[in-house]
Each structure stands twice: as structure tokens, then as C-alpha cells.
Amino acid sequence: MTSKQLSLAVRPRGKPIRGLPEETNISASDTAEQLYKKIAAESKFSIHRLRITKGSDGAAIPNSKDVTVHDTGLRDQSTINVKDLGPQIGWQTCYLIEYAGPMLIHPLIYFLRPYIYRNATEPASHQQFMAMILVTLHFLKRELETLFVHRFSLATMPFFNVYKNSGHYWLIAGLNIAYWTYAPTALAATHPDPRIMYAGIVLFVIGEFENFRAHMTLRNLRKPGSTERGIPQGYGFKLVTCPNYMWETVAWIGIMLCTMSASTAVFMVPAVGQMAAWAKKREYRYRKEFPDKYKKKRFAILPGIY
Incomplete structure (x- = not known):
């Protein structure tokens, strides 16, 4: 040289x-x-x-x-x-801010029900309580993973992203889902179904646990302070390009079953669509960076679907 x-x-x-x-x-x-x-x-x-x-x-x-x-x-x-x-903001800082919104908004609206809804004369149903717990745990897990699991290839992003991302999480995942889920007229209050609730809890636990395992696999591909890339291996990565997104979707299906609210779908549809787009880009990147080593995947996020 x-x-x-x-x-x-x-x-x-x-x-x-x-x-x-x-x-x-x-x-x-x-x-x-x-x-x-x-x-x-x-x-x-x-x-x-x-x-x-x-x-x-x-x-x-x-x-x-x-x-x-x-x-x-x-x-x-x-x-x-x-x-x-x-102006720039750190990736970790931006994630912590955006996830804090729904993590705080859901318990706040749940416990302030008598002051928010005029006709909230009865206590929240057990299913509404479980819906609040699942959403709060989901975003608490995201906060902890941001602090202790994720390694970012870039240090910063444009500062404007904190407003855009926070709007998505604070308003759509936070206020939107919480307001309609904890209302006295919500299905989870008027027609709670333990079978649907327990099915949702099972899907949530499976989805969150497997999502965490996928995140740990991705973390171990990159050494601290390094931007090097590798090919993820193991359970889930043989099925789709990004099993972390697949299991994230499973966890949200579980939350949707507990909330029994279309407001959850309003958040899920664009969120899953965005994850699918990211997964497709990652598949193209793997094929380009590791043409001889990477085993191509037919599906990016959902087996048999996309």
C-alpha cells in the first residue's frame, strides 16, 4: 500500500x-x-x-x-x-425517546380511566388490564434491548427523525391504542373472552422470547465498536431473512387479541409493512455482500406469505 x-x-x-x-x-x-x-x-x-x-x-x-x-x-x-x-441525534437516544411514549401512556390512561371517560363507572376488566400489561412490557423490553443488546452500525441519525418516529409510537401505538382499548365501551370491557385473552398472552410470550433470541443472534455478529457484518445462523434464520420481525409480528397479534380493538391493527399494518420492506432490503444486501456464502431466502419476514 x-x-x-x-x-x-x-x-x-x-x-x-x-x-x-x-x-x-x-x-x-x-x-x-x-x-x-x-x-x-x-x-x-x-x-x-x-x-x-x-x-x-x-x-x-x-x-x-x-x-x-x-x-x-x-x-x-x-x-x-x-x-x-x-443536527443529529444518537440512534440509541432516539429509540429510548420513541419507545418511552407508549410505555408511559398506556398505564397513564388505564389508571386515569375515571377522569378520562365520563361513563367509566365500572372498573376495567381483567382483559383490559392484561392488554395494558402486555403493551407496557413490550416497550419496556424494547427500551432494555436498546440499552443492553442492540449495536448500531451508525452513531447518529437526523434530529428530525425523533419527531417523526415519536409521532408514530406516541400517537399511534400510544394514544390511539390506549384510548380505544381502555374505554368502558371497548370490546375488552363489554365482551371480554378469557379464551381469546389467554391465546393472545401465549402468542405474546412466544413472540417476545423468540424475538429476543433473534436479537441476540444479530448482536453476536458484531463486535463492540465494529461495523462489520456477518451472516446470521440458527433457528428462525433458516425460515426467513429477518425472524426478529416475524416474531415481532407474532407478539403484536397476541396484543391485538387481548385488546380486541381495531386501533391495534391501525398501528400493526404500517408497522409490519415497514418491517417487511426492511427485511427485503436486508435480503438484497446479504445476497450482494455474501454472494458465495449466503443461502438465499424465499421469504423475508412471513413464511409462505412474504
Whole structure:
């Protein structure tokens, strides 16, 4: 690997970045990650807000320690464009905020029923209580997995995402499901069915447990602080590309049986659709990154369906 010093012309892409140098010098054997750090230090700008692309063809330069500057195709007198991605927020922080909404909203509405519903003269049914417990446990599990299980390949995301994601969880999974599920006129209150409730609890427990196992499999593919990818193996991954999404769906079917409310389906349909789209993209990525090792899957998320 050559260690030749390169002189790169630096140009802003989009809005100006105060302090961005017009030129920078770096060794061809340095990593792309070092290039990002150098530009960030020279411009006194957050490295997480920067995106660097090649001036010649607009190809993105990854912020990676596994790729050298020479590998990116940059040569002496090449031009790089630097874009300000705007305010950022950590993936973990965003997840913690968005999941906190429904985790707090459901118990709050459940215990404040007499003050929210004018005709709430009778206590909540046992099925309504179990629905509240299942939803709260689901999002508590997500919070704990965010803190102790998930490893993120990217450090940050655009700050706007916290509003978009929180709107989805706080309003649709939180207020929407809770308001209709704990109402005195809800089916879970007027026509509770223990058979449906217990079936829902069984599906919920199976779905959450298997979802956790799939998450642990994915976690063990990546070392702490690494962005390397691997091929997941084991139970569930032989059936579909993303069994974690499959079992997430099973758990929500269990919740829907307990709530006996169409409001749960209003949250589930777009959520499962989004997970299916993510799973399909992951299947394409596995096939591209591991063409000789990866065993192609016919179904991305639901066996026999999609």
C-alpha cells in the first residue's frame, strides 16, 4: 500500500460550513475514517454531521476504518465535497425517546380511566388490564434491548427523525391504542373472552422470547465498536431473512387479541409493512455482500406469505 501524501481540494456541498478548509493533506494509506476526523478537526465541526463525497462522480466516501483513502479512488489533486447533514441525534437516544411514549401512556390512561371517560363507572376488566400489561412490557423490553443488546452500525441519525418516529409510537401505538382499548365501551370491557385473552398472552410470550433470541443472534455478529457484518445462523434464520420481525409480528397479534380493538391493527399494518420492506432490503444486501456464502431466502419476514 502506497503512503504517498495527497493534496485534496475541499469544497462545500449545499450550505456553507464555517471553518471548512479549501485544501487538506492526507496519506493515501490513511483510512477513510481518518479523513473524516481530519476534516472535522480542521473545520471544528461535528464528525457526525459530515458526509464526504468524491468530486469526480459524487460517490460517497464511507466513514470507515476498513477502507483506505487510496481504496476510495482519491488521488493527488482530487476534489472532495463536504455536506452538512444538519443536527443529529444518537440512534440509541432516539429509540429510548420513541419507545418511552407508549410505555408511559398506556398505564397513564388505564389508571386515569375515571377522569378520562365520563361513563367509566365500572372498573376495567381483567382483559383490559392484561392488554395494558402486555403493551407496557413490550416497550419496556424494547427500551432494555436498546440499552443492553442492540449495536448500531451508525452513531447518529437526523434530529428530525425523533419527531417523526415519536409521532408514530406516541400517537399511534400510544394514544390511539390506549384510548380505544381502555374505554368502558371497548370490546375488552363489554365482551371480554378469557379464551381469546389467554391465546393472545401465549402468542405474546412466544413472540417476545423468540424475538429476543433473534436479537441476540444479530448482536453476536458484531463486535463492540465494529461495523462489520456477518451472516446470521440458527433457528428462525433458516425460515426467513429477518425472524426478529416475524416474531415481532407474532407478539403484536397476541396484543391485538387481548385488546380486541381495531386501533391495534391501525398501528400493526404500517408497522409490519415497514418491517417487511426492511427485511427485503436486508435480503438484497446479504445476497450482494455474501454472494458465495449466503443461502438465499424465499421469504423475508412471513413464511409462505412474504
